Amino acid sequence: MSSKASILAAIQKNKPVASPLPDLLSFPDEPNLVEKYEKGLSGNGGQLMQVTAIKNVQDYIEANFPREQLKASLVEGVEGNIDVNNISDPHDLEHVELAVLQGELGVAENGAIWMPEKNVVHRVLPFIAQHLIIILKKDTLLTNMHQAYEKVKVNDHGYGVFIAGPSKTADIEQSLVIGAHGPRSLTVFLMD
Amino acid sequence: MKTQSHAQAAAEFIKDDARTHWHDETLWHVRQKRDLSAQGIPEWETLRDTASATKDYVLSHLGELLEQFETNALANGIEVLWAKDAQEHNEHVYRILQENKVSNIVKSKSILTEECGLNHYLEDKGYDVVDTDLGERIIQFAKQAPSHIVLPAIHLKKQDIGEIFHEHIGTEKGASDPKYLTEAARQHLRKKFVEANAAITGVNFGIAETGGFVVCTNEGNADMGTHLADIHIACMGIEKLIPRATDLGVFLRLLARSATGQSITNYSSHFHKPAPGKKLYIILVDNGRTEQLGREDFKNSLKCIRCGACMNTCPIYRRSGGYSYNSTVPGPIGSILSPGKDLKKYSTLPFASTLCGSCSDVCPVKINIHEQLYKWRQVITENTDVDASKKLAMKVAGYTFGKPVLYDLAGKMARTALKITPDSLVYSSLNVWGKHRDLPDVPKESFKEWYQKNRKS
Ligand code: SF4
Numbered sequence: 001m002s003s004k005a006s007i008l009a010a011i012q013k014n015k016p017v018a019s020p021l022p023d024l025l026s027f028p029d030e031p032n033l034v035e036k037y038e039k040g041l042s043g044n045g046g047q048l049m050q051v052t053a054i055k056n057v058q059d060y061i062e063a064n065f066p067r068e069q070l071k072a073s074l075v076e077g078v079e080g081n082i083d084v085n086n087i088s089d090p091h092d093l094e095h096v097e098l099a100v101l102q103g104e105l106g107v108a109e110n111g112a113i114w115m116p117e118k119n120v121v122h123r124v125l126p127f128i129a130q131h132l133i134i135i136l137k138k139d140t141l142l143t144n145m146h147q148a149y150e151k152v153k154v155n156d157h158g159y160g161v162f163i164a165g166p167s168k169t170a171d172i173e174q175s176l177v178i179g180a181h182g183p184r185s186l187t188v189f190l191m192d
Numbered sequence: 193m194k195t196q197s198h199a200q201a202a203a204e205f206i207k208d209d210a211r212t213h214w215h216d217e218t219l220w221h222v223r224q225k226r227d228l229s230a231q232g233i234p235e236w237e238t239l240r241d242t243a244s245a246t247k248d249y250v251l252s253h254l255g256e257l258l259e260q261f262e263t264n265a266l267a268n269g270i271e272v273l274w275a276k277d278a279q280e281h282n283e284h285v286y287r288i289l290q291e292n293k294v295s296n297i298v299k300s301k302s303i304l305t306e307e308c309g310l311n312h313y314l315e316d317k318g319y320d321v322v323d324t325d326l327g328e329r330i331i332q333f334a335k336q337a338p339s340h341i342v343l344p345a346i347h348l349k350k351q352d353i354g355e356i357f358h359e360h361i362g363t364e365k366g367a368s369d370p371k372y373l374t375e376a377a378r379q380h381l382r383k384k385f386v387e388a389n390a391a392i393t394g395v396n397f398g399i400a401e402t403g404g405f406v407v408c409t410n411e412g413n414a415d416m417g418t419h420l421a422d423i424h425i426a427c428m429g430i431e432k433l434i435p436r437a438t439d440l441g442v443f444l445r446l447l448a449r450s451a452t453g454q455s456i457t458n459y460s461s462h463f464h465k466p467a468p469g470k471k472l473y474i475i476l477v478d479n480g481r482t483e484q485l486g487r488e489d490f491k492n493s494l495k496c497i498r499c500g501a502c503m504n505t506c507p508i509y510r511r512s513g514g515y516s517y518n519s520t521v522p523g524p525i526g527s528i529l530s531p532g533k534d535l536k537k538y539s540t541l542p543f544a545s546t547l548c549g550s551c552s553d554v555c556p557v558k559i560n561i562h563e564q565l566y567k568w569r570q571v572i573t574e575n576t577d578v579d580a581s582k583k584l585a586m587k588v589a590g591y592t593f594g595k596p597v598l599y600d601l602a603g604k605m606a607r608t609a610l611k612i613t614p615d616s617l618v619y620s621s622l623n624v625w626g627k628h629r630d631l632p633d634v635p636k637e638s639f640k641e642w643y644q645k646n647r648k649s
Pocket residue numbers: 450495496497498499500501502503525551554555556557558559561
């Protein structure tokens with residue numbers, strides 16, 4: 001008997017009496033989405049900037065990141081100096097200082113942003129960059145994860161990730177350190 | 193060779209009084225963060241009920257869901273393998289590595305691969321497996337096993353870690369600043385990520401409906417590894433399934449909050465297809481799970497989502513350390529999972545509890561952990577020759593459990609006592625494993641007397 005068959009046979013023999021599948025949950029909408037979102041994001045180590053135009057993001061980058069550093073932008077209106085669409089081996093992204101990406105939606109309860117594969121081109125980009133900027137539209141904010149999973153089709157693409165903050169660890173005596181392996185910062189620009 | 197009992201191993205741990213206290217307090221702090229976080233969610237109990245019921249559904253439809261998962265995963269281009277036991281799991285991994293001529297392997301935290309002893313197996317075959325979770329890397333250098341399922345190096349102090357890093361990655365002697373040490377590990381592991389051609393990960397949730405799976409990390413190490421390497425091998429216990437993607441709403445809201453109090457892990461990665469030109473494998477592992485499924489009293493232990501909350505809250509775990517359990521999954525959940533694997537070897541674990549019920553109270557999937565501990569005690573008492581003192585403790589526990597009202601009250605008291613004066617309960621002479629480990633032949637006071645007396649104070 002194959003291992004699959006023997007595992008399934010053992011399950012058949014041992015499985016408990018059928019129990020029903022619970023209905024999906026829904027809870028009241030959060031009235032102050034932006035405020036709640038900011039709290040959620042900062043709780044996980046990210047920071048929120050509210051801006052009115054994409055130009056403000058460009059200005060921020062120019063003020064904070066030296067010209068010669070490698071920057072990859074997949075957001076229209078924000079200039080980078082490498083074109084990730086022309087890169088075939090993700091290892092070539094090793095020295096990217098900043099990645100600028102468009103988020104699909106944000107979740108107020110925890111700051112999480114849904115980032116499908118099509119928004120990152122290379123799956124490793126949001127992780128390998130030293131710093132990460134995500135642009136998020138205000139009207140994509142949702143109250144909680146239940147709402148997010150109703151909107152997002154997790155298998156539309158081969159890969160997708162909820163990003164809720166920069167890379168962090170507390171494995172040494174529970175002291176929080178930002179910048180474990182991935183981005184040392186996450187800045188979310190919220191736009192109208 | 194006689195295996196060390198939990199009490200003997202715990203005695204080792206508590207020899208260092210200051211460290212025991214520090215360990216205890218650190219974990220209690222994590223537990224408090226969990227409480228704060230849970231209290232911030234008005235629908236918390238609804239989430240727990242729903243998670244528990246969803247897992248009931250999963251366990252009672254496991255066969256169908258696994259087949260559905262496999263069909264959908266195959267359609268996604270994932271190669272699916274089945275493993276009856278640890279040996280077969282390891283052989284699958286080895287074969288994949290051989291077939292793909294892999295030389296460098298990075299791994300992100302996976303309790304299942306610990307359970308299967310994968311690292312040792314691969315090392316024997318000449319592979320060097322690099323654990324990339326910071327805590328895991330630390331203990332890998334120290335040639336230790338994780339002492340906690342979420343916080344693998346929680347038993348070590350920063351000075352210890354400074355020493356370990358000095359020896360292995362050349363940090364400055366005596367350096368113990370967590371920021372400095374983490375930065376050094378970052379530089380060291382970045383090289384490993386870039387060099388790796390295979391990445392091994394665990395799985396937090398497998399989605400039957402879509403044939404994909406979710407991996408949760410804060411460090412982003414699972415993603416750094418899998419997206420750079422050409423081969424991704426995901427190792428998943430068959431109980432990790434959930435029926436629908438929408439069920440993730442419930443589980444992701446509970447997992448990180450229960451684990452450390454944070455609202456969600458910073459990365460919750462959903463894998464459905466291999467990236468173009470790459471390969472993705474998933475190994476579905478039984479290794480005793482189907483047997484546990486058939487044990488009416490213990491099947492609920494398979495609902496566990498490995499958040500670690502029951503460890504952080506457990507007065508015994510906090511004071512005896514993860515190693516005292518001598519099993520891959522320590523703490524309360526480990527004490528109900530392990531006896532199913534080897535009743536004799538793990539016969540002392542179900543006794544490593546005050547039966548205060550705090551574990552069941554915090555468990556996000558509402559496993560009746562403390563009741564199962566009690567039931568294992570009965571099984572063990574009937575089937576092995578436990579020493580007399582434990583039989584006595586059983587009687588005491590039996591008395592309380594037989595009287596629901598009394599038990600409830602006692603439970604409440606215990607929970608308060610845990611917070612205020614934990615020692616009063618934990619180190620009481622009624623407990624086989626507290627400080628006064630040599631239980632007198634006859635208890636000085638019955639539980640009832642103890643209760644009567646303590647109620648007044
Ligand atoms: S038994 Fe419950 S509390 Fe313990 S690790 Fe599992 S899910 Fe968490």
